[in-house]
Amino acid sequence: MTKKVLFCATVDFHFKAFHLPYMEWFKEQGWEVHVAASGNMELPYVDKKYNLLIQRSPFHTANMKAYKELKAVIDHNKYNLIHCHTPMGGVIARLAARQARKKGTAVIYTAHGFHFCKGAPFVNWLLYYPIEKILARYTDCLITINQEDYQLATKRFKAKHIEHVHGVGIDTDKFKPVNEKEKIQLKKSFGYQPNDFLLFYAAEFNKNKNQQLLIKSLALIKDKIPQTKLLLAGKGPLLEKCRELAADLEISHMVDFLGYRNDLHQIVPMCDVAVASSFREGLPVNIMEAMACGLPVVASSNRGHIELIQDSENGYIVPANEYQTFSFRLLEIYRSKELYSKMSMEGKRRAQIFSLNEVKKELNNIYLRYAAEEINESKGKYNCTYI
Structure with missing residues (x-):
């Protein structure tokens, strides 16, 4: 009988952005791949897709309907493995799979950053921490992607296995450095001058991403580095407020x-x-x-940034909302070619740890427990080829 795996998340775009290589691997191994999430996006490597109206808010009434629909899907398909992602995708999937686990279905949950962390609002701890602590009991493998979450989970949660993986994997064949000539050509192709000092950030415009810090920092160096351009990719509810802030500071x-x-x-x-x-x-x-492309990084202090950036080595970590310090660090990098070169090289080196090939190996070791065709129990080893 063909084995089946279900990937579950709040929205289907999450899979297109981060998980297609792992769906492809399951298909190559002969598994049937199903997806459950909100959205009508067509995804490769998927045999069946269930559009469930999962909402990000834990209080939304639509989530009860999504839970019932997902439970019916799980009970009908008798999955060998369920891998769930995102806070609400993880909550609904693990609740819906409780009975299936008793019949042999293994449940993996990847926490892409707990909402409760050092410095998080108390309400986040009050709401999300008890939920994750309870649901850990219904989790065969809890995957964390940074050390702070891993340490917290190993101390406080009762999942069967708790693992640390270096993110979702970045394509270092796609994101790679260019030489100076290629960089100038790229700048020109996008309408910039060769000597423009380009700062880049890609993120949704929301309260957490805090693009206002970058705009305020830029205003402080506008006279010192007038050729600076801040490139902000993304959409979101605070986009227009950021436009207004740039206009108010006369740096539009x-x-x-x-x-x-x-x-x-x-x-x-x-x-x-x-x-x-x-x-x-x-x-x-x-x-x-950005690190894989050789860019030094200046970033606010939080667990994810600290995991990636070693202060003064491949960039700088700046306390939250200290835009004066942020602007000073940008000036330091701009003014020293030696510092820039050192940070660029170190960033490229560190980025390899988070490459798609390395993360595939890490996830493979986890999937082996549940997906291996042959298990050498006498030696306690799993026989399977790396993804």
């Missing part, structure tokens, strides 16, 4: 709002420094991609 000509982009593999290598201003991160892909 220095801030380019790029909207949603699917050509980041061309934009990132032409930039000079990656910046990041969020209050909370799990392990941000945008920073890993």
